[in-house]
Amino acid sequence: MNSVNPPPVRLCRRSSFIGSDEPVDVAVIIVTFQSGRTIAELVRTLRESSADLSLRMIVVDNASSDDTADIVRGMGDVIFVESGGNLGYAAGINIGMRFAGAAGSVLILNPDLKVLPGAVSALLARLRVSGAGCVVPAVLDGACRRTESVRREPRLLGAFGDAVFGSRWVARPAALSQIVRSPSAYETPHRIDWATGAAILIDRRVAEEVGAWDERFFLYSEETDFFRRVRESGHEVWFEPAAQVVHMEAGSGRSPELVALTVVNAVRYAEKHRPWSAGPLRLILMLHELRRWRDPTHRVALRALLRKQRWDSLPSADFGDSPxxxxxxxxxxxxxxxxxxxxxxxxxxxxxxxxxxxxxxxxxxxxxxxxxxxxxxxxxxxxxxxxxxxxxxxxxxxxxxxxxxxxxxxxxxxxxxxxxxxxxxxxxxxxxxxxxxxxxxxxxxxxxxxxxxxxxxxxxxxxxxxxxxxxxxxxxxxxxxxxxxxxxxxxxxxxxxxxxxxxxxxxxxxxxxxxxxxxxxxxxxxxxxxxxxxxxxxxxxxxxxxxxxxxxxxxxxxPSQRSLTVDAYLARPNRETREFVRAVAKGVLLALLGKEGLERFKEKRHAKR
CATH class of the missing domain: 3.90.550 (Spore Coat Polysaccharide Biosynthesis Protein SpsA; Chain A)
Structure with a gap:
């Protein structure tokens, strides 16, 4: 009954990148969408900056309609995988992990980056010296100026500070900002909570332990969630300033709907990890968007926050016209x-x-x-x-x-x-x-x-x-x-x-x-x-x-009308009362005895019958 065809994979050995069956230092996963303008430059700089390392390059394309696929296929030594639709960044990474093969670490890269010389080696060195679960580089903008890419774990007070002050009062207390703004924080290697997900080197064992990226986020907050799960698994996240990448931010663009998705996914993240904070966070984010009401983009975001029913209309996984x-x-x-x-x-x-x-x-x-x-x-x-x-x-x-x-x-x-x-x-x-x-x-x-x-x-x-x-x-x-x-x-x-x-x-x-x-x-x-x-x-x-x-x-x-009436007013209320009591009792026993204890309890009851 299953009549599917495998996703097209193009693999050809050439120069520096290594095929799917050999061990490598790093498996590089790039998720593309309309990335024809930038992908060739990223691959070129990665080749030139990592000549001392063995790399496997995997590009997962989310149904680009430009020339991305042709460009990547023409490279010859890159594993090219078509995801089958625009499935999102997290889904693309998960698909790419299936092709990582024997690799000591996994490097996730945005398609609109340039990798500066020595960046990957510096990330690997920090990974090994620190014993971290993952390491992130310094991110520069198109003019090669340092960006504030390091973040603190989302908290209500930080969200409130960012909503009220924005980029003003840069020297405000750390608790009032989720963005790490201190220049000294970008000068030396150190542990961090998380960072923007443009480039992340992950120890392969940690990647396997933490598991799949959460695809419910589609785009934005998926890296916040992944970094948190790395930390919860007992591993550290490090920032390495000696590793540098240039983020051109020229990939998929930022439509009003994508801007709205950033705030909505922040709420989804809170719902997942701290459900009690999701409601207050929505109010804080509404304040943030309301202060920018004149901008049509922020009006879209505000409307999305006001009515949860609008969330389904925001960008999400889409298989398009693919069967x-x-x-x-x-x-x-x-x-x-x-x-x-x-x-x-x-x-x-x-x-x-x-x-x-x-x-x-x-x-x-x-x-x-x-x-x-x-x-x-x-x-x-x-x-x-x-x-x-x-x-x-x-x-x-x-x-x-x-x-x-x-x-x-x-x-x-x-x-x-x-x-x-x-x-x-x-x-x-x-x-x-x-x-x-x-x-x-x-x-x-x-x-x-x-x-x-x-x-x-x-x-x-x-x-x-x-x-x-x-x-x-x-x-x-x-x-x-x-x-x-x-x-x-x-x-x-x-x-x-x-x-x-x-x-x-x-x-x-x-x-x-x-x-x-x-x-x-x-x-x-x-x-x-x-x-x-x-x-x-x-x-x-x-x-x-x-x-x-x-x-x-x-x-x-x-059933006759009489049967329906008797059921509605007598039998059904009795059944629902019993079901409620059973559910409460089962919940209490599960909490007290655990799964195995509850199974033993039920087994003894059935054995007596």
Whole structure:
């Protein structure tokens, strides 16, 4: 079902840059977008200034419409990767990391730089002497004057000082400015919080430890987030004045929407790391933009801050007119009879469990996957190596038809799933989507399409289509579940975490989490051989949903008005009260016992039944 082509890569050995299979001192990643005017000069100065080092050069292009691609391809010894769309700076870096190969460090460069002689060597020397996680150079402007590129960790007081005073009162206390303005701070090497992301040298081990750049930022604040995560991992960030680059700032330009994105992403950064400060920060930034109201650019930024609904209209990941198949690897993942721990293992051990589950799979799960309107996906099913022959016979026709792939495993971690996903899909796209699908449930016919559309519009991290249906006998219930088991994770291929990174209700601990409403996207079957065996939601007429779930409601009844009334005023309030109590109790037990302790508690309860 997966019909993608690999992103075009052009590789040819010549002079100083080294191919993908050999160890190098530095892997250089440059993300381009409309960079035809500057990229050749950057590459030329990098060659001339780093002749004593072994470099691998990777250029990731975000769908430039100028001559960027032709210029880079003509260089011969540069690895050129087309991202499949304008995916943003962080996404471009993540794609580039896949081609870094065996490199001691990774150098991230803006495409509108000139690298001065000895800069990379000086960065490497500081990295080794200091033991830092990453090092940044001094950044000069087009007239070779030093710029104030070093920053302090964002704080409300600093944001307030910058909003009120701007570039005035340069000598104000450090707490009242996020920009480090003291000239002495640019004269000697020292530890810093972070710096503008024009050039960053990262120790490769630290890059692997910290993981992927956060793609929700698209452009701006992604480096702030990365530097913070470097520091939180126990590593230092250093400034090295002996290393110098010239930033021409002539790449993609600064439209009013991009200016608005800078302030919006500052708020997003606060929401991620200090949620309590996000509201006050919005007010401070509104003050900043209001003081510049006469400038039309700042009016756009102010309007964006005033109404969060406008954030979706700001620049974000865009695959343009590229077919979704060239950009996305989508894998549905089903744990069929994979050995499991905890209370679920007790349910699976019961006589007749597997026979019952196969029947539900054939009745609901399989037809729902085969009815998908968007066929750009693969389906991976995990089976116990000790699976009986009759089960394999039941699944054989679908396996032979290529409906799904089967892997036999005794246990699968999320790291194992990431590796298996690469094998199953070929890892040809710019994005990986993993979707958890239980073997007794069903997807709406447009489920895959809705998830991929969200990915194409820039959603990253955990994604939940919150509205679904619950089938109990001949009755159907509509249920809103903001962190349901039909979870999806949208991410780059660099160090993917997958939808099995944690319990579906805990994915937000590891990544951004997005909930989308709309028509019912899934159907959960409640039956006597299920771990979660209870009615949830409100009684509803299934007739309106038959088109989304072909053949799933053949035996479902249309509830009478009396049944709907009784459910609305008696049964449903009781259910919702029980669900609330269960949720609170589960949250308390999870906080007190942790995941493993809660699993043991649930296992003891199920063992007594």
């Amino acid at each position: 979704a198949g060239t950009a996305i690897d989508h894998l549905l993942v089903t744990r069929f009879n994979l050995p499991s721990r905890g209370p679920e293992s007790l349910i699976r051990a019961k006589e007749g469990w597997l026979q019952s589950r196969v029947g539900l799979f054939e009745r609901y799960t399989l037809p729902s996957v085969q009815s998908q309107t968007n066929r750009n996906f693969s389906w991976l099913i995990y089976l116990d190596p000790q699976s009986p022959e009759w089960l394999l016979d039941r699944l054989a026709s679908s396996m032979d038809a290529g409906v799904f792939q089967v892997l036999f495993r005794e246990e699968v971690t999320w790291e194992d799933l990431a590796a298996d996903a690469e094998e199953a899909t070929g890892a040809n796209g710019g994005l990986l989507i993993t979707t958890n699908l239980d073997n007794d449930d069903a997807l709406s016919s447009d489920f895959v399409d809705r998830v991929q559309r969200a990915a194409l519009h820039g959603v990253r991290g955990a994604l939940y289509l919150a509205n679904g249906l619950v089938s109990v006998g001949d009755r159907t219930y509509a249920w809103h579940d903001a962190d349901n088991a039909f979870c999806n994770v949208i991410e780059s291929w660099y160090k993917p975490q997958t939808a099995w990174r944690d319990w579906h209700i805990l994915l937000s601990r590891h990544m951004n989490s997005t909930t989308i409403g709309g028509a019912p996207a899934w159907l959960q079957i409640v039956h006597d051989r299920n771990v979660s065996n209870r009615i949830r939601g409100r009684l509803t007429d299934p007739t309106a949903h038959r088109a989304l779930f072909p053949d799933a409601f053949e035996h479902a009844s249309v």
